Amino acid sequence: MRTSSNYTYHPMIDKTYCRVLMVLVLMMSVAYTECPPECTCTLDIRGRRQVTCTQGGMINSIPTLVMDTQVEVLQISAPDENQNYLTIGPIFQHLSHLEELRIVNSNVPATGKHSFWGVPTLKIIDLARNNISQVLESNFMGLANLFELYLDDNRIESMHSGTFRHLQELRVLSLTRNRITELAPRLFLKLAKLQKLDLSGNSLEELNREVFKDVQVGIVSNISTVE
Numbered sequence: 493m494r495t496s497s498n499y500t501y502h503p504m505i506d507k508t509y510c511r512v513l514m515v516l517v518l519m520m521s522v523a524y525t526e527c528p529p530e531c532t533c534t535l536d537i538r539g540r541r542q543v544t545c546t547q548g549g550m551i552n553s554i555p556t557l558v559m560d561t562q563v564e565v566l567q568i569s570a571p572d573e574n575q576n577y578l579t580i581g582p583i584f585q586h587l588s589h590l591e592e593l594r595i596v597n598s599n600v601p602a603t604g605k606h607s608f609w610g611v612p613t614l615k616i617i618d619l620a621r622n623n624i625s626q627v628l629e630s631n632f633m634g635l636a637n638l639f640e641l642y643l644d645d646n647r648i649e650s651m652h653s654g655t656f657r658h659l660q661e662l663r664v665l666s667l668t669r670n671r672i673t674e675l676a677p678r679l680f681l682k683l684a685k686l687q688k689l690d691l692s693g694n695s696l697e698e699l700n701r702e703v704f705k706d707v708q709v710g711i712v713s714n715i716s717t718v719e
């Protein structure tokens with residue numbers, strides 16, 4: 493006959509059981525949070541890990557903390573009938589494989605001071621169709637490998653000399669359909685490798701050759717001047 497002591501409450505076993513359960517729950521939540529519910533997570537045609545959020549209705553911050561840290565391509569946009577209102581800041585640092593970042597049509601008001609600091613893997617940044625009115629040199633610090641920068645269809649009016657000087661590998665700079673009326677001297681300082689510069693759809697008043705001193709001749713496409 494068994495003694496009743498076999499069935500007494502044993503705090504050690506209870507603790508272990510609890511711990512196992514906690515680990516299980518944690519593992520499940522990690523697996524679950526790898527793809528934010530409003531996004532889809534797939535591989536792109538080149539086999540890169542891609543997170544795409546296109547439903548719209550995203551407010552304030554981008555859920556980068558619940559994304560797979562191995563993500564290589566992150567793209568966010570919204571349909572006009574369900575707009576995003578997003579801000580960006582230093583929220584990409586833990587995505588150590590991020591190559592391509594596209595946040596378009598999302599009412600982003602600014603690029604943020606150190607948003608891309610600590611993400612040297614970035615090759616393409618596309619912030620077209622937002623509400624950015626100012627870009628500063630400090631916005632682009634740490635982007636030592638950036639190849640393409642798209643800031644089309646924003647509200648940029650002017651930029652200081654040397655705004656892009658941290659982007660020494662840049663090949664494409666597109667600033668079409670902003671509100672740029674003049675270009676500061678040496679604006680394109682350090683952009684010696686640039687192959688395409690598009691400034692069309694702005695209202696540039698006069699073009700001083702000094703402005704283009706730092707870039708190769710013939711790469712500037714379709715500059716629209718006031719008639």
Ligand SMILES: *[C@@H]1O[C@H](CO)[C@@H](O)[C@H](O)[C@H]1NC(C)=O
Pocket residue numbers: 599601623625647
């Ligand atoms: C866009 O920016 C302007 C000023 O820069 C501001 O008045 C307007 O409210 C902004 N729009 C949105 C949707 O954030």
Ligand SMILES: *[C@@H]1O[C@H](CO)[C@@H](O)[C@H](O)[C@H]1NC(C)=O
Pocket residue numbers: 692693714716
């Ligand atoms: C040049 O600009 C004009 C007017 O802004 C536009 O109609 C034309 O398509 C542009 N051409 C190229 C090659 O971008």
